[in-house]
Amino acid sequence: MAVKAMKASEVARRVVEKKDLFILDVRNEDAYADWKIESDSFQYMNVPYFELLDGVEEIMENIPKDKELLVVCAKEGSSQMVAEMLSDEGMEVSYLEGGMKTWSEHLEPVKVGDLPNGELYQFVRLGKGCLSYMALSNGEAAIIDATRMTDVFINFAKEKEVKIKHVFDTHLHADHISGGREIAEKTGAVYWLPPKDAEEVVFEYEPLTDGEQVRIGDTAIDINALYSPGHTIGSTSFVIDNRFLLSGDILFIDSIGRPDLAGKAEDWVGDLRETLYSRYRELSEDLVVLPAHFMIMEEVNDDGSVQEKLGTLFEKNHGLNIEDESKFRSLVTENLPPQPNSHQEIRQTNMGKITPDIDKKQEMEIGPNRCAVKA
Amino acid sequence: MNADKVLDAKGMACPMPIVKTKKAMNDIDSGQVLEIHATDQGAKADLTAWSKSGGHELMDHSEEDGVLKFWIKKK
Known part of the structure; x- marks a missing residue:
């Protein structure tokens, strides 16, 4: 047979x-x-x-x-x-x-919503639990947290007949190699990074700061940057079209971000709490949360997407419901799961300090993402 | 380290380094040492696990210029 x-x-x-x-x-x-x-x-x-x-x-x-x-x-x-x-x-x-x-490299595009004269897509990397996004409007596109499989994003934009204008990373990733810089280089788009995460990068980028507003398409969808440190010191969320909250590695569906991947858990835990318990609390509960990762299949909806209303997460996500500050502190700094494979080398790669070949990149990314801590 | 037999598995992809190692082990006697050269990075974890499951002793290993070397003593 x-x-x-x-x-x-x-x-x-x-x-x-x-x-x-x-x-x-x-x-x-x-x-x-x-x-x-x-x-x-x-x-x-x-x-x-x-x-x-x-x-x-x-x-x-x-x-x-x-x-x-x-x-x-x-x-x-x-x-x-x-x-x-x-x-x-x-x-x-x-x-x-x-x-x-x-399997680790496969990306599945799933539509998560309509935008004025456009659409919002989530690219689900099932093998590693990474989520990337492309917002399209009136012939233009913005990409958030692209993985290194840059052809997938560039070809998708071609199919949709949109020009990639802006590429963002919500933070300096430690679990996977970003495709952001490469996409920007290949398409002439602007590459944005939070400056506090980019102090050591060796390439040109546009600094992304709190309150920055970027528009794509003539009718304009607004992409508002919201400084939300905790997973990294520069971590920035985006609110797209006042409806979608791209929460990066700060808030997931069934867990919250871990503050220790750059070796600074004690320094960043206060920021993490401030972001989750104050800054996010001020946002509309109707926002649809679109994180940069999922960890378990329960977080994936029947249509293959990963999304949930912010109000629902305030009710159900245990990491948002720990009133005692010292309990919260010990949860996110003690007994953490193992750190992602090669996370130091991945951070160095994303800073442009080392440029491993494709075999090495694949090897560095083997394994789950492990960016979360579950309460 | 002195080896009784040397196996060149450079350039071979998984599963060939293990397939060849298993065959080469049949040609040596109990207590003798096989030295293996490989370039497949996966060989490290797999030869370690294979030796363990077969009761052989992985005595040493090294890596130089992309070439992995292993010394396995036959059970």
């Missing part, structure tokens, strides 16, 4: 549509425990490929015959080998094209 290659986009569709899939992950146990393809509707088995070199007979009885079967590994080679062995045993089987590396 022939072995089929399944594309990351097909896996993404099964995740969003909550379809069945049996995943045989043949990476080693540590890699699997650290990070895998997440879905509530999938079943999983982890057997390292090197345990299967002599044959797959021993695991055959543990693989359900009534479910679609996908073999997954880091890059592709081992999953293809194991899939062929299973196929020789008469199984109908696919392997993940490009492996977890490609």
Whole structure:
């Protein structure tokens, strides 16, 4: 029986549509425990490929015959080998094209709302939990928190026949490599960064400060910068068209930002509290919160988007409901989850201080984003 | 470190470094040492896990100019 290659986009569709899939992950146990393809509707088995070199007979009885079967590994080679062995045993089987590396890079554009003469799209990176945004209006576009897969954004703008005018990063990212500067260079757009996060960057940028207002399209949608430190000292949120709050890594759907990724948890915890408990409190509860990450599949809605009303988060997000300040302080500075892989090198890359090649970039980004702390 | 056999797996992508290592291990005796050269970064974690699961001893490893070297003592 022939072995089929399944594309990351097909896996993404099964995740969003909550379809069945049996995943045989043949990476080693540590890699699997650290990070895998997440879905509530999938079943999983982890057997390292090197345990299967002599044959797959021993695991055959543990693989359900009534479910679609996908073999997954880091890059592709081992999953293809194991899939062929299973196929020789008469199984109908696919392997993940490009492996977890490609899964980590896959972006799915999801429309989250209409804008005057335009639309707002969220680019969902299911494999890593990163969310980027593109606002379109009257032939112009702005991009917020772009990932390094810059072609996806540039081609999307081409398809929509819009010119990319502004590119923003809400903060200096520590979990993934920003595509912001590259998109600006390729399209002639303006690249904006919060200056307090950009003190060490080695390239030109436009400083993004509180109250800055940028317009795209003739009828103009307003993109208002709101200084909201805490995850980093420069972290800035955006309010688009008075309806959408792009909260960066400060506020997520089911968690809040962590203040320790630049090694300054104690210094920034006060800012984090001020932003979440005062500055955000002054905003309209009808704003739709659009964060820069999600951590668990429960945060992903049925349409594949990640969004929730600010008022709802004030009620339900536990991180917004810790009245005792010292409790809050200990929550976000003690017992934090492990820091993202290579976060120091990623910060250096985003400052332009180091320029790793594509293989190195992929390796640095392996694993989950881990930017949040859950109360 | 003295090796009884050297395996050149440079330029090979996963799963080949492990496939070749397993074959080479069949050619040496218990207690002898196999030295492996590889360039696939994934080899580090995989050879470590493979040695452990097979009961072999990963005695040492190094990295120089992008070449990973491993010394594994056969069970």
